[in-house]
Amino acid sequence: MSNLVQIAYLISSVLFIIGIKLLGKTKDARKGNVISAVGMLLAIAATLVNLNLATFPEMLAAMLLGGAIGLYYAKKVEMTQIPEMVALFNGFGGLASLGVAISDHFLKTQVQAVEIEMVNSVSIIASVLIGGVTFTGSVVAWLKLNGKMSGQPITFKGQHALNLILLISFVVIAVFTHLNQVDPMYITLLVIVALLVGILIVIPIGGADMPVVISLLNSYSGMAACATGFILNNNVLIVAGSLVGASGIILTQIMCKAMNRSLTNVLLGGFGQTVAGPAADGPQIVIKEVGVEEAAMLFDSASSVLVVPGYGMAVAQAQHVIRELMEQCEKRNIDFRFAIHPVAGRMPGHMNVLLAEANISYDKLIEMEAINDDFPNTDIVFVVGANDVVNPAARTNPASPIYGMPILNADKARTVIVSKRSMGKGYAGIENELFGYPNCLMLFGDAKQTITKVVGELKEMS
DSSP, X not given: OHHHHHHHHHHHHHHHHHHHHHTTSGGGHHHHHHHHHHHHHXXXXXXXHHTTOOOHHHHHHHHHHHHHHHHHHHHHSOGGGHHHHXXXXXXXXXXXXXXXXXXXXXXXXXXXXXXXXHHHHHHHHHHHHHHHHHHHHHHHHHHHHTTSSOSSOOOOTTHXXXXXXXXXXXXXXXXXXXXXXXXXXXXXXXXXXXXXXXXXXXXXXXXXXXXXXXXXXXXXXXXXXXXXXXXXXXXXXXXXXXXXXXXXXXXXXXXXXXXXXXXXXXXXXXTTOSOOOHHXXXXXXXXXXXXXXXXXXXXXXXXXXXXXXXXXXXXXXXXXXXXXXXXXXXXXXXXXXXXXXXXXXXXXXXXXXHHHHTTOOGGGEEEHHHHXXXXXXXXXXXXXXXXXXXXXXXXXXXXXXXXXXXXXXXXXXXXXXXXXXXXOOOTTOSOOGGGGSTTEEEEESOHHHHHHHHHHHHHHHO
């Protein structure tokens, strides 16, 4: 039986690797998710059988109950809430690892009264730190994303010094935890310090950095799971945790590169802490507004259209009506595609998920590096709810907090139409120079409502 369990673990590990590989491409992502889920199901079933914890009917009942809960939330949660749901998933992963570490320490020191070996003790301490930080950090990220806490950076004097003191304290307490294993006070202090560190490292991070935070916390949850695998001597947990931890770090690096920022810069203070004075904002911009009928006429006469989606599109739930706009344009033989910035939205791949949900073909979603050279030859760029990712200040204004950040070259198109509710600033807290450009027109109002009207006008022109 032990050999069969290890074979099941090996198969699960292979399925995890294949699943993550498929997640790298939008068109294969759903298949990769299913394959990874099958791998996890196999790993859980093998573990329950190996430990004699459940019979087949009990496992089936648990799967049906868990599946029903998952299905309920999958139907209930809006697409705009996916980032905060991912943050909660990361937090629960960290909490699970923290719980395993505490229970294993209590079992061996208080119940079995045996000495914990060095390797196992280090694994417990690492799991407490990473799990605790992941849990409270993810909760703070969730609070920021759903508006229960301000999305602006929360800072105070001596914050970085306090974080350093807490980390040093953790190391000191960790030594005492290993040397005085029977005293529960030390492991309790470790948990408290880890939970505090998680809160303090996320509260100073602003809303613009949330894609980085989500991917980093995802990596933390994987590392916590890996540490838990060493505690339980479970190979599949070590492999799965390592895969999630490594892929999360790689994704975090991609996100940082997309914003031209270092991970240290993100963690020590997010967008919003930079004082955006006259040098950063530049002179007062003069905008030109366009009406629904004029916008429809522009689309009707165009030969190529690029849509730049942003979080505003998610808030307005405008992805479905944008698909209708695409259908009207394609009836006129207009080339219609989407330009996707890596950090558009609240989590990595947010725009891809929204547009895929509206049944927009994957081959129309073009990444920034592949599409940027096409903007000068594009008749209309339609910016829907995006801001900082199309701000030319990133190229032209050294005083801007986003200077050097790779952006979509929307300003180089023949005509730019920007759909926004108002002239509100983006997460970086600065004015968008694009809005004052001669080729830029502002289409004010709720994106879903205004685009619906534009589609209506186009239908009448047919």
